[in-house]
Amino acid sequence: MTPPNALRALHDHLDDGEQLTGLEPVFFRLYPENTEAGAADCILFRPDGGAAPNELMQQPGVTLAICTARPDTGYERAAAIRDYLIANHIADGVCNFQILADIVGPSMLESGRSLYELNVRVWT
Structure with a gap:
């Protein structure tokens, strides 16, 4: 299944960076x-x-969840992504990647792995 445009745009932007x-x-x-x-x-x-779309643009939200073996690694990765999106908030077809709140976590899973979340609005 092909991910929706906002997911693909965010993935590709992070991958390019x-x-x-x-x-x-x-x-x-x-x-x-x-x-x-x-x-x-x-x-x-x-x-x-x-957010509600209008005649000029869409505003879908995307949750990023980073699952790592070590809590410190998960936070560092989430913080690097947050900082990258703040500094590089424009991409082809996207006029703004907006961080909606700071990093949430860690949530500890039964397996001992940690999970950090970051919510991003993709203005297309």
Whole structure:
């Protein structure tokens, strides 16, 4: 299944900026193989509401969730992505990647892995 445009635009922008190096991209939901002990570090791209569209633009929301073996690594990755999107908030077809709130987490999973979330509005 091809991800919606906002998810793909955010993924591609982060990938072009080398922010996804070492993170396995996952779309829509985390699966057991992403959260079990020993799994590769990953980043989830999931649609998450957004603001009402108007005749000029769409404003979909995207939740990024970074799942890592170590809590400090997860926070560092989330902070680097947040800072990158603040400094590089424009991309082809996107007039603004807006950070809606600071990093949430860690949420500790039963497997001992940590999860950090970041919510982004994609102005297209």
